Amino acid sequence: MATQGPIHDPETPVDPMIDPRTGEYAVIAPGHNFRSVTQKIAGIVLTPNTPLAWWGGLFLAGTIALGVVIAVTWLVLKGVGIWGVTIPGAWGFAIINFVWWIGIGHAGTLISAILLLFKQGWRNSINRFAEAMTIFAVCCAGMFPLLHIGRPWLGYWLLPYPNSMNVWPQFRSPLAWDVFAVSTYATISVVFWYMGMIPDFGTLRDRAKAPIAKYFYGLLSWGWRGSTRHWIRYESASLLLAGLSTPLVLSVHTTISFDFAVAAMAGWHTTIFPPYFVAGAVYSGFAMVLTLAIPIRKFYHLEDLVTLRHLDNMSKVMLATGSIVAYGYGMEVFMSWYSASHWEFFMMWNRMFGPMGWAYWVLILTNIAIPQATLWWRKCRVSVWWLFILSFIINIGMWFERFVIVVTSLYRDYLPSSWGTYRATKWDYMLFIGTWGFFTTLFLIFARLAPMIPMSEIRMMLPQTKVRPGGQTADRVVEEAL
Amino acid sequence: MPVREGVYGMLAEFNTPSELVHATEMAHRAGYRRMECYTPYPVEEAAEALRFHKTGVPLMCLLGGIAGLITGYGLEVWINVWGYPLNIRAMPLFSWPAFVIPGYEMTILFAGLSAAFGMLAQNGLPQLYHPLFNAPNFASGATTDKFFLCLEAHDPKFSVSETRAFLEKFSPVSVVEVDH
Numbered sequence: 001m002a003t004q005g006p007i008h009d010p011e012t013p014v015d016p017m018i019d020p021r022t023g024e025y026a027v028i029a030p031g032h033n034f035r036s037v038t039q040k041i042a043g044i045v046l047t048p049n050t051p052l053a054w055w056g057g058l059f060l061a062g063t064i065a066l067g068v069v070i071a072v073t074w075l076v077l078k079g080v081g082i083w084g085v086t087i088p089g090a091w092g093f094a095i096i097n098f099v100w101w102i103g104i105g106h107a108g109t110l111i112s113a114i115l116l117l118f119k120q121g122w123r124n125s126i127n128r129f130a131e132a133m134t135i136f137a138v139c140c141a142g143m144f145p146l147l148h149i150g151r152p153w154l155g156y157w158l159l160p161y162p163n164s165m166n167v168w169p170q171f172r173s174p175l176a177w178d179v180f181a182v183s184t185y186a187t188i189s190v191v192f193w194y195m196g197m198i199p200d201f202g203t204l205r206d207r208a209k210a211p212i213a214k215y216f217y218g219l220l221s222w223g224w225r226g227s228t229r230h231w232i233r234y235e236s237a238s239l240l241l242a243g244l245s246t247p248l249v250l251s252v253h254t255t256i257s258f259d260f261a262v263a264a265m266a267g268w269h270t271t272i273f274p275p276y277f278v279a280g281a282v283y284s285g286f287a288m289v290l291t292l293a294i295p296i297r298k299f300y301h302l303e304d305l306v307t308l309r310h311l312d313n314m315s316k317v318m319l320a321t322g323s324i325v326a327y328g329y330g331m332e333v334f335m336s337w338y339s340a341s342h343w344e345f346f347m348m349w350n351r352m353f354g355p356m357g358w359a360y361w362v363l364i365l366t367n368i369a370i371p372q373a374t375l376w377w378r379k380c381r382v383s384v385w386w387l388f389i390l391s392f393i394i395n396i397g398m399w400f401e402r403f404v405i406v407v408t409s410l411y412r413d414y415l416p417s418s419w420g421t422y423r424a425t426k427w428d429y430m431l432f433i434g435t436w437g438f439f440t441t442l443f444l445i446f447a448r449l450a451p452m453i454p455m456s457e458i459r460m461m462l463p464q465t466k467v468r469p470g471g472q473t474a475d476r477v478v479e480e481a482l
Numbered sequence: 483m484p485v486r487e488g489v490y491g492m493l494a495e496f497n498t499p500s501e502l503v504h505a506t507e508m509a510h511r512a513g514y515r516r517m518e519c520y521t522p523y524p525v526e527e528a529a530e531a532l533r534f535h536k537t538g539v540p541l542m543c544l545l546g547g548i549a550g551l552i553t554g555y556g557l558e559v560w561i562n563v564w565g566y567p568l569n570i571r572a573m574p575l576f577s578w579p580a581f582v583i584p585g586y587e588m589t590i591l592f593a594g595l596s597a598a599f600g601m602l603a604q605n606g607l608p609q610l611y612h613p614l615f616n617a618p619n620f621a622s623g624a625t626t627d628k629f630f631l632c633l634e635a636h637d638p639k640f641s642v643s644e645t646r647a648f649l650e651k652f653s654p655v656s657v658v659e660v661d662h
Contacts, residue, residue: 034522034627160557168566171558172573172580180554180587188594195598198607203522203625222608225615226624229534230605231524236539237601244543244594248587255583459523459627467499467527 025309025382027122028461032304037458041200041451042207044300050448053299058444064437071431072147080150082427089411089422094148096402097432099256100284101141101439102182103277103398105189106249107285108134110317112192113245116238122313124457125305129296129447130289131193136442137288138186140435145178147431174258181255188248192241198224199234200451253278260405266347267409270335276328283321283367284398286314290391292443294384296452305453308382315381318371318394325401326368343414351408355421359404367397490613490662491517491634492645494654495623499525502629505652506531509633512648516637520614520630522623539601546596547589554588555581617660632660 018025028037075082085092108130115123146155158179160169169176202224205217224230257277260268290311297306336348351360370393374380381387412419446452459465496502499521506519506528519528529535558581562568567575602608614620614632624630631654633645642659649657 038522038626160561166566168561170568170570171562171584172570172577174583177583177587180584184587184591187591191594191598195601199523199625206621206625218610222602223610223612224607224625225612225620226520226522227605228519228521228525228528228532230607231521232526232529232534233537233539233601233604235524236537237543237597240540240543240597241594244590244597248590248594251583251586251590258583456523465499465523465525467503467525 025307025312027125027307027309028458029304029307032462033464034459034462037305037462038203038207038455040302040305041453041455041458042204044447045204045449045451046208046213048210051299054444054448058441061437061440061444065434065441066437067430067434068143068438069434071427071434072143074427075147075431076152080148082425084422084424084428085148086420086422088413088418088420089407091148091406091410092422093424093428093432094144095259096399096406097435098141098144098148099277099402099406100395100399101137101144101435102185102256103253103281103284103402104288104395105134105137105141105185105285106253106278106281107289108132108137109185109189109245109249110282110285111289112196113242113249116242117246120313121461122310124461125307125453126289126293126310126314127457128193128196128450128454129292129443129452130285131189131196132443132446132450132452133285133288133292134189135186135193136439136446137285138182138189139442140439142182142186143435174255174262177255178259181252185248185252188241188245192238192245195234195237195241196454197450198222199226199456200454202226203455204451250278253281265409265413266341266343267332267336267351267405270332272328272331272335276325276331279321279324279328280398280401283318283325284395286318286321287391287394287398290314290318290387291395294388294391296447298384300452302453305458308384311384311387312378312381315375315387319375319381322367322371322375322394326372329364329368347409347412350412351404354408354412356404356408356411359400360408363397363400363404365397366393367401371397487662489635489642490616490660491632492640492642492649493614493617493620493630493632493658493660494649494652495619495656495658496629496631496652496654499527499629501652501654502631503527503531505631505649505654508652509631509648513639514633514637516634516640518632518634520620520624520632522625522627522629525629528629537601538604539597542600542604543593543597546600547593549596550592551585551589553592555585557588558584613660613662617658619656619658620660628655 083092083094085094108127111123111130112127112134115127146152149155149158158169158176169179171177198221201217201221205214205221208214208217254274254277257273261270261273263269293306293310293314297303333348336344339345351357371390374386374390380390407422411422494505496505502519502521503525506517509517510531510533517532519525519532521528559576562577562581563575570577573580614624614630619628620630622628631649633640633649639645646657646659
């Protein structure tokens with residue numbers, strides 16, 4: 001992703017962050033060596049002084065997360081009737097939030113797997129916390145369908161296992177596919193994330209002063225010692241996991257889109273859903289990475305490692321996926337006319353101008369109009385403040401996308417006598433807002449206990465890694481040795 | 483099995499990967515075979531110098547993937563055709579396209595777990611104790627910014643004095659004798 005920098009005359013002072021040879025923003029600020037990057041990243045974890053702001057953040061996030069505890073407790077006591085879901089709008093917030101959260105997770109896998117296969121070195125600075133984001137987002141996502149089944153304590157019925165009732169899951173249903181897709185995704189993401197941290201836990205073990213920290217990281221590192229043979233196998237496994245995660249991440253949101261597309265419902269039964277869902281997922285996920293990366297780089301002074309180059313590149317990914325999403329919206333509108341299906345046409349008319357038409361226009365404004373109007377300009381793509389605000393706007397937009405898809409198709413289907421409406425209750429809101437707190441709590445704990453930026457991968461990006469051949473002296477030494 | 487008592491090996495510390503790779507290459511040419519490099523990030527040239535090219539990880543991953551495919555797809559076929567046949571929308575009992583996704587996810591799950599845990603198993607991890615952790619300079623450097631070459635004592639060519647003299651030719655930061 002070449003970013004053409006301004007051409008300057010040699011008299012004027014140059015921005016040290018711009019590489020003079022390429023005119024691009026540097027991926028890592030100049031002047032770092034192996035020890036300085038290690039100290040910078042390990043210092044965040046190993047400092048004995050936990051920042052006061054971290055405690056404040058944890059308190060706030062934990063308080064909001066209590067909403068999950070309360071809402072789930074009440075739900076278990078009373079049943080899903082406390083939610084706004086009803087016939088015809090039987091999916092409601094549960095499925096909207098499920099799709100939204102899992103979509104957010106997808107950017108983490110895209111960064112850690114797809115960009116690794118494409119040899120995008122800049123991903124090294126952001127992949128660790130993006131992967132953490134994936135896992136925590138999947139934790140939030142998984143909660144919703146589990147609660148939506150009504151009796152969450154029987155959630156294990158979703159799995160195929162021999163039982164005294166002699167029943168098995170129904171594998172022709174996309175809802176059964178979802179169980180496999182999401183559980184595999186969660187497992188592989190956790191394994192990939194943890195495996196990536198093993199060498200860094202080794203570094204933390206070796207740098208920790210406190211005996212308890214030494215012990216803790218020693219256990220987590222599994223005795224990693226940086227042996228070359230280990231490294232080669234490790235690299236091989238990383239590459240394989242990246243190669244496996246790439247089709248996995250595409251399949252997960254494809255499967256989720258099948259939950260809709262396989263149903264014979266106007267507005268759902270379309271072939272554009274898989275690619276458009278995947279692009280939307282990556283779009284919202286990158287927005288969430290920006291929401292997290294911008295405060296982190298500021299608060300922990302990581303501007304040298306998460307540079308404007310990263311923000312610029314992430315903005316470009318958002319621009320690309322946002323354009324795919326815009327194309328998807330356009331095609332939906334076009335097909336509702338071109339299909340000459342009365343039901344499709346009515347669905348689209350109802351979606352735009354029906355009682356919930358406002359949601360559609362919020363979606364167009366936040367997901368298409370505002371990002372497209374700004375991200376095409378480099379100034380906006382490297383403006384930290386704007387990107388921070390925009391990341392929220394896009395995630396609101398992506399939430400409304402799922403709202404529009406789930407609600408506006410369901411509440412007015414083929415038979416006008418069965419039309420209804422959908423209105424979320426305070427319990428819906430409490431659970432949803434509670435998951436933000438839950439997500440933030442998990443993320444803060446991760447930021448305090450684990451290296452947010454992969455140290456070994458950052459070391460590989462420094463110029464000092466270049467190996468020069470031994471040359472003349474080599475032959476001389478070998479003569480003496482023999 | 484390596485010797486459990488006495489000297490484990492001779493550990494040389496270098497500041498740059500170039501010096502490490504050079505010393506490793508020379509040690510290999512001088513006939514040392516039982517040796518290992520320790521670096522803070524993967525140095526492929528060091529693996530070349532050690533003549534270590536092939537890993538068993540891809541094969542384990544492949545076998546895991548095949549096992550996952552057979553398990554996942556086989557389970558679905560068994561359930562739908564024999565275990566619990568259901569008539570769903572008059573679709574055939576063996577509706578193979580509908581079984582693709584769970585079978586595919588199980589393939590990825592098994593392959594991924596085999597790659598990750600296979601890698602750890604081949605590396606002999608977890609191994610919380612290793613003689614090298616006894617070397618005073620190892621912990622402060624090997625996972626941060628130093629490059630180590632260890633010539634191990636069970637190499638037939640190893641001798642405390644000669645190996646030390648050999649390693650010192652490459653002007654390392656230090657050469658330390660490591661005990662078990």
